[in-house]
Amino acid sequence: MRIATELPRTPTVLEHVWIPMGDGTRLAATIWLPEDAYEHPVPVLLEYLPYRRGDWTAPRDAQRHPWYAGHGYASVRVDMRGSGDSEGVMLDEYHPQEQADAVEVIAWLAAQPWSTGNVGMFGISWGGFNALQVAAERPPALKAIVTVCSTDDRYADDVHYYGGALLGIDMSAWAATMFAFQARPPAPWRVGDAWKQVWDERLAALEPFSHIWMAHQERDDYWKHGSVCEDYQSIDAAVLAVGGWADPYRNTVLRLVEGLAAPCRGIIGPWSHQYPDIERTPGPTIGFLQETLRWWDHWLKGAETGVMDDPLLRVYQQDSVRPATQYAVREGTWVGLDSWPSPEVSEMAWNLRTDTLTLAAGTDGHAVVDTPQHNGVDAGRWFPFGNPSDLPPDQRSEDGRSTLFDTPPLDKDVNILGNPRLRLRLRSHTARANIMVRLCDVAPDGSSTLITRGALNLAKRNGMDRSDDLAPGEWVNAEVELTAIAWNVPAGHRIRVALSTTYWPWLWPHGGHTALTVDPDHSELVVGHLAPEALLRKDITFEVPEQAAPLGVTPGPPEGSRPEREVRYDPETDTWVLTVDPNYGGHRIYPDGLVYRESALETYTISGNDPLTAEARSTWTVGLRRDDWDVLIETDSRITATATHFRLTSHITVHLDGDEYFVREFDSRIERTSV
Structure with missing residues (x-):
């Protein structure tokens, strides 16, 4: 990894900017700009997520947004409605409101005095999903996107169903993850005195998303919404689609390069659910920011960068390996293909x-x-x-x-x-x-x-x-x-x-x-x-990864060690228990003084070779503390089933400054129509 100490243009940052929506709701943004952007306007890049730009994604944001600003772009990170510091409530993932808000955000960005009016959108996972979904809305200013580890088919390739079967491991765990995210407050030091009112509205509207997802067990209109495979012709922005062979969303890259009429290129490396320049296994990493810069410069600045001379699809053909739960590097060969399906x-x-x-x-x-x-x-x-x-x-x-x-x-x-x-x-x-x-x-x-x-x-x-x-x-x-x-x-x-x-x-x-x-x-x-x-041929190469300087987050003290993944068997009761610590980052201390604590545990149990004993449970503990402000959120979510119905139960307790502030129970029964 190379840290960019000198950039072509000097970046500056607008830490907290309100972007107004037509209904009066304000979305919170951080905007990195070249310091001379008002005199020499630049294209805009948007990353639009529910994952809290002020803390959870802040280390990752610091790696790329200032880098883009230093290369002549306004790079913008927006908290979606109902998340982070933004106002309003989040009703579901990929809700029509999410896409409508994004269209308004893009129009606002295109109209700013430091903007040329050309906008690109990028993201991984949720941000990759909504980049595709927003491209299908055809906002006039959106010229190109980069979508990483995403899907064009929300039913086939996401965390809900797999081959038409209920995906027990993530239908429960990801709904519980979002349940814990939905309950978090905005930061008073950015939002001001209104933070508590915004948080109260958020808590009052709280509902586990699993109740929605499990009510749609077939690929109906609910799943077709936001699945751009329903109409590839709706996208006219240029699409760079990126995936990893260790990530479950890799099918999307092959479908997009085959199905899109819009300009498109695809890259699939050996990577997990990460940007390809982040040093998480398996490697090798690539100079992903430089690769995307070629894409942006071509489509947003009109520069001849050669991106459309690249093969339609660049894939990493992996060599055989012995089984292991982690590989520092997967050996293999980069291959370029000019069509998909390919005659090769x-x-x-x-x-x-x-x-x-x-x-x-x-x-x-x-x-x-x-x-x-x-x-x-x-x-x-x-x-x-x-x-x-x-x-x-x-x-x-x-x-x-x-x-x-x-x-x-x-x-x-x-x-x-x-x-x-x-x-x-x-x-x-x-x-x-x-x-x-x-x-x-x-x-x-x-x-x-x-x-x-x-x-x-x-x-x-x-x-x-x-x-x-x-x-x-x-x-x-x-x-x-x-x-x-x-x-x-x-x-x-x-x-x-x-x-x-x-x-x-x-x-x-x-x-x-x-x-x-x-x-x-x-x-x-x-x-x-x-x-x-x-x-x-061995004619595919990438630059060495380069990023902006790290944010300077320090790890907080651990609360004790436990296995990331453990399988236990009790022969007396014939019970199998799988526990998983998702290990998203744990405790950390931010440069602004925020002390962040996070602990999550997934537990999957089945006994007696009896399918009706299956239980998925996910617990989260999240702490946010700065000066005399102290928030503690604890959640517990479970799914069990009878032969005819699922039962979903969730509990949340929120403490503010040491006092119990909010408690709520959820209990729902959903008929098993096909799973």
Whole structure:
């Protein structure tokens, strides 16, 4: 990492700026500018988030916004309505109000005296999502966006559902995370005396988002809103789409470079859920700010930077590795492709009967898939954050609980690129069932490294917008699309297809025990194979990462250590407990004197091989203290289920200056329509 000590233009910062909305609500912004921007106006870059620019994202903001200002841009970080220091309430993620506000913000930015009127928008995760969503609204001033680790399909690729199954691990955990965020107050030293009124309005409107998300179990109009895949033609701003092979949102990059009519380029590296210049594993990092500067300079300043001469898609073809929960660097090769789908990627297929070996086939040639409820405890984190325990460990334990189909040792390398697909002929013993597919790289010593995976709630086999129960005992055809990946499986290794009916806590189990029978004769694995010649070009390079000077946040004292991820089994009660500390940053002290404390713990429990014992729980403790102002927020959120309904309970207690200030309980029952 290189710290930029000298920049072409000297940045200055407007710490707290109010941006007025048409309904009178004010949104809070920090604006970094070249100090001569009033004399020499500049284009504007917008990052628009609910994650509190004054504390939570402040260290990350300091790395990039001043850097952009020093390269001739007004770089703006806005707290969304109902978050951080902004007024109003946040009703849901990606609510129409969020997009309408962004359109107003862009118009305001374009009209400022230090602005040329050209605006770009960028962000990772939520900010990447709404950059796409706002681009689809076509605000006249928005000329280009950079979207990182985002999705164009809110139902298919986010924290709610996976293959049409309820994503138990993050449906609960992310709703609980946002519940804790929604309850936090604005900062009195920035907002002034009105801070308490703004906070009271925020607390009065508080409701866990999971109540909304779980009421929409099929891909209905709720999920279509904000999913730009519904109409790619609605986007005319230029799109740079970026993803990481260790991040779950990587499908989006391939879909965007294929589907958008607007100018588009894609980059997929080995990264986790982070900007590609941030030194969180796996690496290698790239000079991402410089890469985006080329994009902005071309589309917002009209400079000839060569970005449109770059390949349509630059991907990092990863080498095979032994299983580990963290890699400092993933070895591999950057490859440039001029189209997607690419003629350099051909299909390879393996029939599960004739081209693989299995110990699961019975005398009738069929294979039964019937796995224990705790299968999935070695899945790793849904969106790896670059922490030591995020990635899946050796899959041999999970493989032992699954039904396996192995290729013979490969006689040549297979360079998997794209979305593998498993076409299955199967029958179910029950009306509802899930199927989980893992693709593994099995070394000669037997170690099993997860390549990628995919799931299908078989009630959604005919479409994610509907629910069709299975007729027990009746054969059906189903196709499971696995998450996109680039992976070299070397000669001498085997490719393993591992099937399971359970994957806790990723897939919330249906209400009863189920088993599937697979017909291997009519089932096949299909993967894209990148031509070996593409790996020899080695013509894709990036600069060394560069950032602005760090903010100067110091770590606060830890409250004791605990594992980031721990699996416990109690044989007496036949109970499996997975605990996860998401480790978003812990305690820290900011240069303005704010002492910030944060502790979160996710707990996933299942007992007695009984799907109805599944419980997901998430607790948060957040402390904010500065001078004589002291806020403590404690939340506890749980999801359980019967055969017919989910039960969602949440509790929040807020203390202000040592006194109990706000307490509320939430208890909701939601019918299980298809999950």
